[in-house]
Amino acid sequence: MRRRLLLRSSLSGASVGLLAGLAVAGVGWYVHHETLRLVAPALACTGVLVGALAGAKKRWSDDDIALFLDERLDSGEVIATARETENRVQDASNATEAEQSVLQRAAEVLAKADRKKTRARVFRRRELALPALVAGLVFAIRVPLRTIPVAHGEEGKAELKITEIRGLEKVARLSKASARDAAQRDRLDKIAKDAQQLKEDLARGIEKRDAQDRMARIKDALREEKLSLGSGDERSGLDAAAKTLESEDLTKEAGRALGDHDLEKFDDEMEKLANRREKEDREAAKKKLDEAIDAAKRSGSKGVSRALEEEKKKMEAREKRGALLRELAQGLESTEGGSGQDEDKKEAMDQVKERQRAFDQKPDDASAQKLAEAMGKALEKLTPEERKRLADRMRELSKGKKGKQAGDPEGAKDLAEELSTPEGQKELERKLKELAKEDDESEESKRDRNLDEAEDGAKDAEKDLRRHGEGQQGQQGQQGQQGQQGQQGQQGQQGGLAGIPIPGKENGGGGHHEDQGTGDHRGETAEQKAAMLKSRANPKMQRGAANSGTITVFSQGRAGDTANHRGTGDLTTVGPREVDAVERSEVPEEYRDQVRQYFEPK
Amino acid sequence: MTFEESIGNAKNAVATLKQAVGRVIVGQSNVVEEVIWGLVAGGHVLLEGAPGLGKTLLVRVLAETLDLRFSRIQFTPDLMPSDVTGTNVLILDPKDRTGGSMFAFQRGPIFGQIVLADEINRATPKTQSALLEAMAEHAVTVAGTRHVLEQPFFVLATENPIEMEGTYTLPEAQLDRFLLKIMVPSPSEDELVEVLSRTTGRAIDTQAKVLTRDGVLSLRALCRDIPVAEPISRYAARLVRASDPTDPSAPPIVKRALRYGAGVRGAQSLILAAKAAALTEGRVNVSFQDIARVAKPALRHRMIRGFEGEADGITTDAIVDALLTHVEARPSNVAREREAAK
Incomplete structure (x- = not known):
């Protein structure tokens, strides 16, 4: 009887434990918590134990069993009375007649009793539910974890298909841009090739995140290329050259531009200096440039010094051209005032004057070219007499201003000789036309400009990617909830994490500490090194699902990187906006020292 | 015998x-x-x-x-106690030859x-x-x-x-x-x-x-x-205690309708009457059923109804029925088993 009750209590405990386990497993399934599901069988076992303990603790006394038997055998409590009598009277012979009769009656009742009737019922509803509960628990443990709906859909996984994307062709054109050296040639070719490939892939259709990743890589490469002059070991040379140039007011802006790696602006500044009217200024600028070249050489920055030397050559050529134009303009003035001047010639001469003024005000290559063009036209209008007068004038200039400012006496002499013959005059006209079309820009400036254009192109392409992605995501978002997501959930169970299908692989594992999978992550996706991972700040984490739209870039982490700013990549290199910020700021000069001290690291 | x-x-x-x-x-x-x-x-x-x-x-x-x-x-109403018990009356003393009288006790019907x-x-x-x-x-x-x-x-x-x-x-x-x-x-x-x-x-x-x-x-x-087992005596005791409206085990109807419950004599009556019931049926011990059978005649006149009980016409028999329903005869585990068997 007691054994049956103990068994029943244990089974009952098991039922309760299984029920609790089932509930826990259900919760585990719902919240996508594998560990919780595994707790369920433990709860069932605990239930058995607790049930057994409870059964043992509530063990029926003899009196209870006697009463139970009386009830089942309908014996009018004779067994209970006999049991009590037996307890009270140790020896039956000491019992009264009445007590003996009770003992006898009880014995008779028990002797006649049907044993089946005296058994406690082991299986009640609760115990009968055991098989169903066990089956339910097994099901609850083995059923695939619920796929947690991804709030933002499968952002990044949506396929992008853009037949015409702006800007990438600008990047692709880098393959035709000049390179500083063979290494840069290779790098530029690779960038151009990547851009072209991305363009073609986008036309065929690729995953958005893949496109974004590749786009980001291209942008990074472009940025890196922009900073390539004076990077790494040559940084000190660049700094020395920039500081040298900045030490002189005349070349200060050029120095800053060089320090900022803004080679286009640097070239513009040098151009202005070369075309300046005052020869002292030009000489001073050349001197500073020479000093900067020396400084770069002393620092061992061959690349920087080579670029500066090229800039110097360009400067000299520009200077020569400027002087020539100014001398010729001066000479042309002498041809004025003669009788019979027609309107065309007057107009041409006025234009020369106007362009000369513009050139003086803004002495850049464009102004020089426009002046040369105007001069060429004016020369055509000159009569032979006027040309002779111009040649005489040019000879005077070459004699009178020899060794003085503002002019190239040798150049003027040459001009005079050229103007003395009709062939020379023709040749001068041709030269002036060539000057008007001459490309005086330095190679570094061209490269910088090409890279700027490529960067602009990359930005445009990125905008297109984003715009198309949003448009397509709006359509696919709803489909994703109904269609793709459902399939991916199925795959997710095999892959280890719901929502992240790993084709062809079983359970995942070895990742997060809560990842209970037993397989591995080797699938079609290439193995990613941790150092290559990079994510945006403030990602929205979702359990069991890929970070939607947060992983956008797979690139090497570099020194100076922040969540929102691309670093320069070298510990010895800093970004253009990270130094001399106070100097470049709008803080008035007299307060800069205080401001600098305030921000000085302690 | x-x-x-x-x-x-x-x-x-x-x-x-x-x-x-x-x-x-x-x-x-x-x-x-x-x-x-x-x-x-x-x-x-x-x-x-x-x-x-x-x-x-x-x-x-x-x-x-x-x-x-x-x-x-x-x-x-005019019946006197002596009419019940008997009284001393003056009679001629048969032993007295002088014709003296004496008081002799005349037994009443109570005898x-x-x-x-x-x-x-x-x-x-x-x-x-x-x-x-x-x-x-x-x-x-x-x-x-x-x-x-x-x-x-x-x-x-x-x-x-x-x-x-x-x-x-x-x-x-x-x-x-x-x-x-x-x-x-x-x-x-x-x-x-x-x-x-x-x-x-x-x-x-x-x-x-x-x-x-x-x-x-x-x-x-x-x-x-006739022997009575302790669980049966306890059952009788629980019934009597539950009839006390101040007792925590009393059912609501007792608390509402009764002013006083049965006392010790009630419990004694339950057991004695139950023994008699068992004996008259030729059984050698008292059962729960005996207690339940004799509960009404043994307890009904021992409970004093309160105002609510009288006003609502709740009889003491109804209260005894409620007690028998409310008070479990067997220990709870045995009772549960009994219910499960049903």
Whole structure:
């Protein structure tokens, strides 16, 4: 009887434990918590134990069993009375007649009793539910974890298909841009090739995140290329050259531009200096440039010094051209005032004057070219007499201003000789036309400009990617909830994490500490090194699902990187906006020292 | 004679007694049975019922079938205690040759062995108390002399619940002296037809004596020997405690309708009556069922209803029913098992 009750209590405990386990497993399934599901069988076992303990603790006394038997055998409590009598009277012979009769009656009742009737019922509803509960628990443990709906859909996984994307062709054109050296040639070719490939892939259709990743890589490469002059070991040379140039007011802006790696602006500044009217200024600028070249050489920055030397050559050529134009303009003035001047010639001469003024005000290559063009036209209008007068004038200039400012006496002499013959005059006209079309820009400036254009192109392409992605995501978002997501959930169970299908692989594992999978992550996706991972700040984490739209870039982490700013990549290199910020700021000069001290690291 | 044989004989004797009474009394088998419980248990019985239901006849027939001295007291308002107990009267002293007189105790009707106190509530409390004292003490004291009543002494009082004007309701303390209070129901149609048949013809012959005085005394002794297991005593105790409205175990109806519950005498009555019930059925021990069967006659007159109980017409029988439902006879685990088996 007691054994049956103990068994029943244990089974009952098991039922309760299984029920609790089932509930826990259900919760585990719902919240996508594998560990919780595994707790369920433990709860069932605990239930058995607790049930057994409870059964043992509530063990029926003899009196209870006697009463139970009386009830089942309908014996009018004779067994209970006999049991009590037996307890009270140790020896039956000491019992009264009445007590003996009770003992006898009880014995008779028990002797006649049907044993089946005296058994406690082991299986009640609760115990009968055991098989169903066990089956339910097994099901609850083995059923695939619920796929947690991804709030933002499968952002990044949506396929992008853009037949015409702006800007990438600008990047692709880098393959035709000049390179500083063979290494840069290779790098530029690779960038151009990547851009072209991305363009073609986008036309065929690729995953958005893949496109974004590749786009980001291209942008990074472009940025890196922009900073390539004076990077790494040559940084000190660049700094020395920039500081040298900045030490002189005349070349200060050029120095800053060089320090900022803004080679286009640097070239513009040098151009202005070369075309300046005052020869002292030009000489001073050349001197500073020479000093900067020396400084770069002393620092061992061959690349920087080579670029500066090229800039110097360009400067000299520009200077020569400027002087020539100014001398010729001066000479042309002498041809004025003669009788019979027609309107065309007057107009041409006025234009020369106007362009000369513009050139003086803004002495850049464009102004020089426009002046040369105007001069060429004016020369055509000159009569032979006027040309002779111009040649005489040019000879005077070459004699009178020899060794003085503002002019190239040798150049003027040459001009005079050229103007003395009709062939020379023709040749001068041709030269002036060539000057008007001459490309005086330095190679570094061209490269910088090409890279700027490529960067602009990359930005445009990125905008297109984003715009198309949003448009397509709006359509696919709803489909994703109904269609793709459902399939991916199925795959997710095999892959280890719901929502992240790993084709062809079983359970995942070895990742997060809560990842209970037993397989591995080797699938079609290439193995990613941790150092290559990079994510945006403030990602929205979702359990069991890929970070939607947060992983956008797979690139090497570099020194100076922040969540929102691309670093320069070298510990010895800093970004253009990270130094001399106070100097470049709008803080008035007299307060800069205080401001600098305030921000000085302690 | 063994105990088993004595039990068997007792069962037979009771059956014979019932049969004999049944020859005169139509129906009322429960009433007869309960009266016999009172007789066997050695208590007194209060019969309550409307006039003409055969209460007096039942007692008279019972007295005839038992070889006991029967006396009847018709209670009236002018009945004096001495009319019940007896009194000293002045008589000529037979030993005195001079013709002197002496006081001699003239026994009252209380000195019978089966005493019918008919319409007990019509006498004054003073007279009632004289009877009740004799019932409790089994003796009367007159003029300083105590006169022991002969055993067995069995009082059957009747009470008429109607025509209450000019009656003196028995105080609760005195009602408590009755082991059982038996309600005499109205006969059914068939029973009434039988009554008419029997009472409107020739008078029935006197009943033969089926049980002697010694027989009654041995029944009473045997009844006291019937063993009671502790769970059954506890059940009786729980029932009585639950009838106390101040007890936490009392059911709501008790708390609402009762002012006072049954006391110790109630529990004693339960056990004694249950023993008698077991004995009359030839069983050697008391069961839960016996307790439940005797609960109403043993407890109904021991509970005092409160204002709400009286106003709502809640009878003490209804309260006993509620107690039997509310109080679990067996321990909870056994009871649960019993329910599960069902």
